[in-house]
Amino acid sequence: MCKEATGLNLAFVFPGQGAQYVGMGRELIERYPIAAQTFKAADAALGFALSEIILSGPEETLKLTYHAQPALLTASIAAFRVFQEQSPRSAIVSAGHSLGEYSALVAAGVLEFQDAVKLVYQRGRFMDEAVPAGEGAMAAVLGLDEAALEKVCEEATHGDDLVEMANMNCPGQIAISGTAEAVSRASVLAKAAGAKRVIPLVVSGPFHCQLMRPAAGKLSEALGTTQFQTGRWPVVANVDAVARTDAEGIRLALEQQLYKPVRFQDDVLTMRDMGVDTVIEFGPGTVLSGLIRKTERGLRTLHVEDMASLEETLSALAE
Incomplete structure (x- = not known):
């Protein structure tokens, strides 16, 4: 070392x-x-x-x-x-x-x-x-800070129908993960909150969430x-x-x-x-x-x- x-x-x-x-x-x-x-x-x-x-x-x-x-x-x-x-x-x-x-x-x-x-x-x-195939999803959110996206995820989560921040990759690039429905809701809310882009990720499951x-x-x-x-x-x-x-x-x-x-x-x-x-x-x-x-x-x-x-x-x- x-x-x-x-x-x-x-x-x-x-x-x-x-x-x-x-x-x-x-x-x-x-x-x-x-x-x-x-x-x-x-x-x-x-x-x-x-x-x-x-x-x-x-x-x-x-x-x-x-x-x-x-x-x-x-x-x-x-x-x-x-x-x-x-x-x-x-x-x-x-x-x-x-x-x-x-x-x-x-x-x-x-x-x-x-x-x-x-x-x-x-x-x-x-x-x-x-998680059964198709029931989970992930998306990359560009241009929204961690605090704003945290609020988006909280608003889009309905009990077990949840979405959370999953990857903090670099400034302005955060991935979210959860049920397909909650990720869809969060994607709409993120754009309304000022995200530049929300990109659905091609993944086999909702990784790095509950x-x-x-x-x-x-x-x-x-x-x-x-x-x-x-x-x-x-x-x-x-x-x-x-x-x-x-x-x-x-x-x-x-x-x-x-x-x-x-x-x-x-x-x-x-x-x-x-x-x-x-x-x-x-x-x-x-x-x-x-x-x-x-x-x-x-x-x-x-x-x-x-x-x-x-x-x-x-x-x-x-x-």
């Missing part, structure tokens, strides 16, 4: 569900044995060929929650391990967006990779089972039987933006993450306050890099998902 000899204070971050695409990681596994071994280890952990779904699809199969989550974890950790082989640098902290928090824990050495693959496969199953409590109960049991190690560096929890190293605190944060909001904007501020100056995003896409820049312009962002981005990142770190 000491500062890099190069003068860099690094944070490693990992994307969440929705970032996946068919073929992610292909270049790295064709070039680097460590990446291929990571994909094979995921297959062995699950007892089926997840790697075939990742590399060949079809997309409809990959985007199923219980496939997308272990697939993203696998592609992200493969990219991370390749980077570590080429540039064995330490971070002072890591973080992720929802599912990505598990990748961050693997990178920090808190969770064994194969244990994490099994966990997030179960997590995906539990999340899918919590409707996920049944899934959290099941996940708690799975977390309780999984071994957690002392990490090489702390990991920032989505639920409260606290950088943790203790196993029990991490377990509880992962359980609560299913039904509480992902406070990624606050995660970024925590990393900044810890002295981070450079953030590397591992895995498909650069969604988190964009959110980080919108939250804290002073942080430099790099990413690793294929050969070109790996070379660019290694070159940037060598400057």
